[in-house]
Amino acid sequence: MIEPDPLATPRIVVTTDPELDDLNSMLRLLLYSNEIDIAALVYSASQFHYAGDSVKDIAPYRWPAPGDRMHIDIAVDAYEKAYDNLVRHDPRYPLPADLRRLVKVGNVKNVGDTDEPTPGSDLVRDVLLGDAPGQVFAQAWGGMNTIARALLSIEEEFFGTERWDEIYALITRRTVITAFAEQDGTFAEYIRPRWPDLEFRDVATTAWGYFASAVVPEEDAVYLSPNWMRENVTSVGPIGEEYRVWGDGKHMADGFDEGDYFGLVDPRKEDLEAQGYVVWCPIQPAGSWISEGDSSAFALHIDNGLRNWEHPSFGGWGGRQERDAHDPHRWHSVGDSGQGLAGPITDRGEVGQWFGAYQRDFAARLRWSVTPEYADANHAPRVDADGPEHRVVSAGERVELAFTVMDPDGDEVRIRTYVDENASTSRAHIELAESAVLVAIADDAPTGSVTHVIVEATDSGEPMMTGYARFVLSVE
Incomplete structure (x- = not known):
């Protein structure tokens, strides 16, 4: 069997429920579809949203009204309107029609629904079994049930046949499930017992979610503010127009939703509670950022040079994960305090440090969507290593790391170099020279430790x- 190339561009599958932050994350994802290989965009259920099943007398729960345009389709519609401008800035942007072919309805009837195959689960199944040179990341923005149904379909087809060992090895060697926590019971009840070697990364973060204001650095709080959001997001073209912010008059579900008061303009907590709302998220001024909880899942794959997806411990715009003490194939966000709201709010995934850069990048891409001339917008500089990015070193060794910086617009570029102490397990002293970083590995660096230089x-x-x-830099 061909082993997946760990450095090949991975494919991603997205399963998503109709939470308002899933719409925001979907809009952002499509702005990065020029450098992310999207293989499926699938509606799914979760413990927070499901469509119901009249045959089984299951009522819809926090689900859009029948006939409402759903959030993936809303995002693709907006993308289609912006496509002619986006493709001027990068010809790799996929055709809107190609994206529409990836949109399917998965298992949506009930929380944890895996009763039968669906068009969405069948597409996920086909991607997991299909040709791919690298890894396949199956992202659960809601529940994992549609992914679980895809795996169950594979098991039903191949278990007990002479091909089962081959298929099991194929799936477990290249598939990574990423999820914002476990929003149903299918991982614990089915996936882990039947697929014990499958890698799972819980990429739940705080800085991209509803509680961002509690952990974003003070100097980056402006990127949550009504003025910045209005000038750089909600007023910028068809994609920005669909983006959800506080007090925008919109709602997620059909009928009264006790947890969805985000569309109301500057309400008072006591008035909301009197109306029956459960005020679980601090109220922000109208026009402010609400949430993009699932942007951490695909931020791993953005081609910014941090190589966030290569290993869970690397960290970057999508956060950083640590290995679970009880499951060698499970990783969880650093500082993870679980999905509950009790206890202090911490910067899960250590992503607050990247918030400003990610928001500015988002704003720049939104400007691409309304700017037909390449020269009239900004584009990110690239840093290329002149030599291997992974090196074996010895304690006390001095290393020179050469690099080249190119800015496509000819802008002045400010260079900063530092040791990523979060991802590193050994110390080093660094100095910036012309087009190189001079690194002195600590004399007492233990064998097996690593130093990450950014x-x-x-x-x-x-x-x-x-x-x-x-x-x-790995110490041997």
Whole structure:
């Protein structure tokens, strides 16, 4: 069997429920579809949203009204309106018609629904079994049930046949499930017992979610503000127009939803509670950021140089994960306090440090969507390593890491170099020389430890954009 190439561009499958932040994440994802290989966009259920089943007398729960345009289709519609401009900035943007072919309805009737195959689960099944040179990341933005149904269909077809060992090895060697926590019971009840070697990364983060204001650095709080959101997001073209912010008058589901008061303009907590709302998220000024909880899942794959997807411990715009103490194939966000709201709000995934760069990059891409001339918009600088990005070193060794910076717009670029202490397990002293970083590995660096050196390049365009290179030095 051909082993998946760990450095090949991965394919991604997205399963998603109709939470408002899933719409926001979907809009952002499509702005990055020029550099992310999207293989499926599938509606799914979760414990927070399901469509119901009249045959089994299951009522819909926090689900859009029949006939309403659903959030994936809303995002693709907006993308189609912006496509002619986007493709001027990168010809790799997929045709809207190609994206529409990836949109399917998965298992949506009930929380944890895996009763039967659906067009969505069949598409996920085909992607997991199909030709792909690298890994396949199956993302659960809601529940994992549609992914579980795809795996169950594979098991039903091949278990007990002479091909089962081959198929099991294929799936477990290249498939990674990423999820914002477990929003149904299908991982614990089916996936882990029947697929014990499958890698699962819980990529739940705080800085991309409803509680971002509690963990974003003070200097980056502006990127949550009504003024910044209005000037850089909601007023910028068809994609920005669909983006959800506080007080926008919109709602998620059909009928009264006790947890959805985001569309109301500057309500008072006591008035909301009197109307029957459960005020679980602090109220923000009208026009403010609400959430993009699932953007951490695909941020792993953005081609910014941090190589976030290559290993869970690397970290980057999509957060950083640690291995679970009880399951060698499970990783969870650093500082993970679980999905519950009890206890202090922490920066799960250590992503607050990247918030400003990711928001500015988003704003720049939104400007692409309304700018027909390449020269009239900003584009990110690139940092390329002149030599291997992974190196074996010795304790006390001095290493020179050469790199090249290119800005496509000819902007001035500010270079910053530093040791990523979060991802590193050994110390080092670094100095920036011309087009190189001089690294002195600590004399007491233990065998097996690693030092991550980041080269960060930020241009002078508007909005400023940032590219990176990550060098990983392993001590032997």
